[in-house]
Each structure stands twice: as structure tokens, then as C-alpha cells.
Amino acid sequence: MNTNLIKGIAVLVLLIVGWSIETYFLANKAKGIRERHFVIRACIGSLLGIFAFVAIDDLFKGSGAGLGVIWFFAILILRRKQLAIRREETANA
Secondary structure, three states, X not given: OXXXXXXXXXXXXXXXXXXXXXXHHHHHHOOOHHHHXXXXXXXXXXXXXXXXXXXXXXXXXXXXXXXXXXXXXXXHHHHHHHHHHHHHHHHHO
């Protein structure tokens, strides 16, 4: 069997396991139920985004710098949304 394929599968499995553990701890850190659901959805969406960005980068043989900029702004937008949900939950409590 190809060793690069085995390495790729191992990295994929480690990425998914690590991301799942991170999602668990971030969801436990959330203040309310709406924020917890948002964090879980955002983590799953981020993981799928990483897979999509890697596939697009591999398809078009780009440098990845543009994808890094997109990723940076996506994280900023998600963080602002999370803080807005947290403010709404504390105001309603």
C-alpha cells in the first residue's frame, strides 16, 4: 500500500479527532444554550471549510495565501456573531 495514502488517512483521522475534542471543550465553555449550539455548528462548518479550502487549493494549485485571508475574516465574523449571541443571552437572563 502507498505510504503517502496511509499518512494522509492518519492525518485526516487525527484532524477529525482533535477537532471533535476542541468542539467539546468550546461547547462546554459556552454560557448559554444558543451559544452552545452556535459553537457546535461553527466548529463543524469550520472543519468542512478547511476540507473545502484544501480541495480548492489542490484543484487550482494556488499559493494558499488568499485562502488564509478568507479564513481569517471568517473567524472574525464567527467570533462577532458568538459575542452577539452571548450578549443577547445575558440580557434575556
